[in-house]
Amino acid sequence: MRKRLLPFYWMTVPAVVLFFTFLTLPALQGVYYSLTNYNGFGDNYDFVGLKNYINLFQDNNVGNAYWFTFKFSVVVTILINILSLLIALGLNARIKFRNFFRGIYFLPNILSVLIVGYIFNYLFSNVFTVWGQYLGIEALSTNILGSESHAWIGVVIVAVWQGIAFNTILYLAGLQTIPTSLYEASNLDGASKWREFWSITFPLIAPFFTINMVLAMKNSLMVFDQIVALTNGGPGRATQSISHLIFTGGFEGGEFAYQSANSVIYFIVIALISFAQLRFLQRREMNM
Template identity: 45%
Template sequence: MSGSKSGFTFFMLTVPTLLLYLFFFVLPVGMGIYYSTTNWDGFSLSYKFVGLKNYIDLLKDSRFLESMQFTFLYMALVVVVKLFLALLLAFFLSGSIKLRGLIRSVYFFPAVLSTITVGLIFNRIFYSVFPAIGTALGIDWLSQNLLGSKSTAIYGVAFTNIWQGVAVPMVIFIAGLASVPKDLKEAAVIDGATPVQRFFSVTLPFLIPMLTVNVVLAIKGALTVFDYIVAMTDGGPGHATESIGFLIYRHGMNEMKFGYGTAEAIYVFLLIGIISFIQIKLLSRKEVGQQ
């Protein structure tokens, strides 16, 4: 009897969390899937069911395809550079250096700033500061506003994201480096392993769980980038930096194509899920204890 009462009590304790999950996740996703099959403009009380028309039209929409191309290129650039720098900083800040705690705090400071604030600040830096420095030093490429050219605007946005976003994966990597057993590292040194061999044979397997988390977070953040685009380029010049997240906003809010924009959001939702599933499966095979 006591066992059944305990089970009922534990179940009742999960009810608030379950209701919140259903109300704030399951219900919105279900409504989004439904509205993606309509031509609703987001405001009218009447709309028509169009089935899979929005999904089919998206595959023929050059603006959507260009947005996906930009988003994938941006994702590849940000994820690779951000995680590489985060790992280097984690190694540096895990060593025996003076004022290590203060230096860690300094590197982590950008992470607590608003992305909109950072975007606006770097917008002014790219517009005024860098061109002035480039002109003074006689460097042609630096004297131009990176955000003003279709071919270079992506690098300006990516640089800003990397500058602010490297802190969180760095902290996660630092925690992972602390979990590597010292006796294994000492044994590798005694066996004559080079630093590169020690990293791939000893350190990396213990970092795989942290690497998995960082990759998922970095991919998700890159695929849904929005704040930096709004603050720095507004999707321009032209549509050069119109990310898929920004395009969804424009279709839904500016162009009154809520159903169409929701279909785009469903595509991104599925895309993030598929990419995350694949990379988790691939990286989990490299974890300690896995074959």
């Protein structure tokens, strides 16, 4: 019996060692450094206890970063799930070239986030502005990324455009698990398309809706690449996310220990939000 299990240990142990070495151990080191005044280099630092954590709650830059990230995440999560579900419903219908369209819609997911960000940066700066001036549309005549009050909308557009791809594929997978006999029965009963959606389609893809909501929220809370490529946190700090603040402050601003404390709180926040989403949406599944 032990000989039969030996291959499984050989497959499991290396993965556990790699996971601990490159993920768990650095995370534990980050927790340790968050209790010091370490600046990221050298060996001279002192233990300061919870001082960094206390200062975080008094830092306006940290508060603004959390506010931007939460606002961004809620908007992106809602838009991604609404649009991807609509697209999935359309692609699931019996239309010509639907496999071709499925490939087209999935294309953004295989592109680098940074590359997509830099492309949209160019479009916002040099293409859309020209179109806006030519068409006489004032809203498009200026670069939205240069506006302190509207730059976040540009980041939302890019994040939603790229995020829709993966969620659409998951919704398509969920729609294909629904027996066609249910729709045939609803047609015989004279149910409208809207009633069919709320009574058959949406309840049966509820598990896919749950995972899509959790993944979209988690990915939005961790937004970083789009910020770097589009605005680099600007104008000023108008679009600085928590991840961007941790990176710039920790590796460029000499606040390694301080931002380590921020990353610990950030991890706890994401874990709590994800857990709360799962509990709420899973209960909703059971009640449908």
